[in-house]
Amino acid sequence: MNWTYFPRLPVYAETPPNEQAVAAALKETPLLPYGRGRCYNDACLSPRLLKSERLGYLLSFDEKTGLLEAQAGVTLGEIVELFLPRGFFPPVVPGTAGVTLGGAVSADVHGKNDEPVTFCSFVEELTVLLPSGERLTVKKGDELFKAFCGGLGLLGFILRVKTRLRRVKGAFLKVKRLKPKDLDELLTLLKEPAAEYSVAWLDLLNDPTGNRSIVLTGSFTELNRPCRLKPLPFLKPPLPRELLVRLYDALYYARGEGETLECYARFFFPLDRWRGWNRFYLPEGFTQTQFLLPEEKAPEALSEVLKLLSSSGLRPYLAVLKYHRGGGEGLLSFIRRGFSLALDFPLTEGLPELMRRLERLVLGYGGRHYLVKDAFLSRRAFYGAYGEQADEFKKLRKELGAAGRFESYLSTRLGL
Ligand SMILES: Cc1cc2nc3c(=O)[nH]c(=O)nc-3n(C[C@H](O)[C@H](O)[C@H](O)COP(=O)(O)OP(=O)(O)OC[C@H]3O[C@@H](n4cnc5c(N)ncnc54)[C@H](O)[C@@H]3O)c2cc1C
Known part of the structure; x- marks a missing residue:
């Protein structure tokens, strides 16, 4: 029920057919709103899940401002498919198109953006159901808006999201591939404002020093040709798992530096190319950790992280580094200025x-x-890092009557 098949916990899911049915379902708690389960941990797991899957209507769109209102169960992929041909694209997209608007707001997701922005930077308004059953419109700037952005489904159910799309001239990006000679150069390149989007991939499986990496930068171009990647079925690999990833990484790294035109789907959602790629890690499942290191300490902190990985003998199958100029206006938003490593x-x-x-x-x-x-x-690390904002969030949960009624396995684990 989450993306990684870990942790495996008992869940029971309901799929209300409309907003009235969601309101009716709230009478019985505890529960947790659920999008498409693209979260990597227990943030989207709870004994009772209320799915937004059938809240899938687009409600209004203003061609002049790019302002779209849609129900929370609409996915970013559906938005791209409908609006890209009309010259609009969500300004912030995570690494998969499978997330819903409700999930994107509730994690205040980040993308490869070179600006200090996250998903909620472009959200104007939310329609939510509070634990009391009250239906409320929450606007940017409201105290509740800051709490629902990154609120992890722990304050109420988001029914509708009003968000701005950006204009783009085509579906292709001009993508540059650069090969930094070492970790220092990698950090410098990521910080250079060279394009609209940037991201780095590190081949830590073949070389844990961090000296084998590729920086990808991309900006939308005017090339006006339709493109859409059709996902391939994921087949059981013919080689042992680690060997296959090592070979794939070695070939990927061997491609030289250069410039190409890439379909948006390949640049933003490379893993969506294989439908159900997460089954690659079965039967055990897998996990991802992603952490943010403050900018000034990042060079030292990253080399310590790499040393630790090396000495542990455990190497990640995927390592992605991003630079964030800031953003994340929600109480529990993850993004601050610094480097994140996944x-x-x-x-x-x-x-x-x-x-x-x-x-x-x-x-x-x-x-x-x-x-x-x-x-x-x-818990210690969570409260140590999120500090007063975690306390404020917890207080708000009590005031709204959400504590004990909107719960996830994560909220229990972290004492939220
Ligand atoms: C391949 C892959 C790549 C990814 N890359 C990125 C990335 O680059 N950047 C990034 O930020 N994230 C990334 N993610 C994580 C993903 O964007 C988030 O976990 C997102 O929240 C998942 O959305 P979802 O709709 O599937 O929600 P779920 O996973 O179902 O739920 C996530 C959280 O949102 C809450 N929620 C969902 N719907 C509602 C609602 N209607 N009302 C209130 N709360 C709700 C849930 O309770 C839960 O706490 C990636 C995930 C995958 C699988």
Whole structure:
């Protein structure tokens, strides 16, 4: 029911057919709103889930301003498919198009943007159902708006989202591939404002020093040709898992530096190319940790992280580094100014110990973990990193009557 098949916890899901049915379902609690389960941990798991899947209507669109109102169960992929041909695109998209508007707001998701923005930066208004059953419109600037952005489904059910789309001239991006010679150059390149979007991939499986990486930068072009990547079915790999990823990474790295035109789907959602790629990690499942390191301490902190990975003998199958100029206006929004590193690991015995050591290291450098990704984070590290804002969020939950009524396995784990 989450993306990683870990942790595996008992859940029961209901799919209300419309907004009235959601309101009726709120009478019986505890529960948790659920989008498409693209979260990597227990943030989207709870004994009773209320799915937004059938809240799938677009309600209004203003061609002049790009302002779209839609129900919370509409996915970013559906928005792109309908609006890209008309020259509009969501300004912030995560690494998969499968997330819903409700899920994107509730995690205040970030993209590869080179500006200090997150998904909620472009959201103007939310229509929510509070735990009391009251239906409320929450506007940007309201105290509740800041809480619902990154609110992890713990304050109420988001029914509708009003958000601005950006104008684009075509579906292609001009993409540059650069190969930094070492970690220092990698950090410098990521910080250069060279394009609209940027991201780095590190081949830590073949070289844990961090010296094999590729920086990708991209900006929308005027090339006016339709493009849409048709996902391929994911087939059981013919080689042992680790060997296959090593080979894939080696080939990917071997492609030289250069410039290409890429369809938006390949640039923003590369993994969506294989339908159900998460089954690659079965039967055990996998986990991802993503943490943010403050800018000034990032060079030292990152080399410590790499040393720790090296000494643990556990290497991530995927490592993605991003630079964030800021953003994240929600109380529990993850993004602050700094570098974030996302690491995917298959589940193995030594992993919990490595996660504990990583957590101490990240906290020691004043960093923080992303709450829809990390499955191991302790209460101490959570409150240590999110501090007063976590306390404020908790207080608000009590005032709204959400504590005990809107609960996830994550909220229990972190004492929220
Ligand atoms: C391949 C992949 C790549 C990713 N890349 C990124 C990335 O680059 N950047 C990033 O920020 N994230 C990324 N993510 C994480 C993903 O964007 C978030 O976990 C997102 O919240 C998932 O949305 P969802 O609709 O599936 O919601 P779910 O996973 O179902 O739920 C996520 C949270 O939102 C809450 N929620 C969902 N719907 C509602 C609602 N209607 N009302 C109130 N609360 C609600 C849930 O209670 C839960 O706490 C990625 C995930 C995958 C699988």
